[in-house]
Amino acid sequence: MEKIKPGRPSIRSITVRRGVNHHSVNFSQQLAKEENLQPDCKVEITKVGKAFYICFSSEIGANIRVKLNGKAKVKTFVASSTKIVNNLLNYAAAEKVATFLIGRKRVVIGGMIWYNILPSISKF
Numbered sequence: 001m002e003k004i005k006p007g008r009p010s011i012r013s014i015t016v017r018r019g020v021n022h023h024s025v026n027f028s029q030q031l032a033k034e035e036n037l038q039p040d041c042k043v044e045i046t047k048v049g050k051a052f053y054i055c056f057s058s059e060i061g062a063n064i065r066v067k068l069n070g071k072a073k074v075k076t077f078v079a080s081s082t083k084i085v086n087n088l089l090n091y092a093a094a095e096k097v098a099t100f101l102i103g104r105k106r107v108v109i110g111g112m113i114w115y116n117i118l119p120s121i122s123k124f
Contacts, residue, residue: 023085053114
């Protein structure tokens with residue numbers, strides 16, 4: 001019998017949350033793994049036309065930090081950014097929480113690699 005790994009099945013996504021005292025961007029386990037997110041990474045978004053794009057780099061944006069959650073101490077990657085949260089919640093027409101798929105196709109903008117932020121898959 002195969003041992004079940006901790007955590008939930010994952011897709012390339014981010015969830016943005018507007019709280020009373022903070023704004024957070026949470027990265028799915030799949031996205032963190034595929035983009036090799038580390039505590040020294042940064043995240044930034046940009047808008048081109050009507051589309052939003054996300055960039056993971058060590059040069060621009062909000063710092064990504066690692067939190068250990070649950071008994072299994074699963075790594076969760078989080079960034080705090082009022083700009084990112086407000087822009088994406090407005091994009092999704094959501095008030096407090098929205099989840100977005102992150103495309104796999106790379107786009108070069110200003111010499112940096114960006115990924116398309118696809119329309120919201122859930123919003124509250």
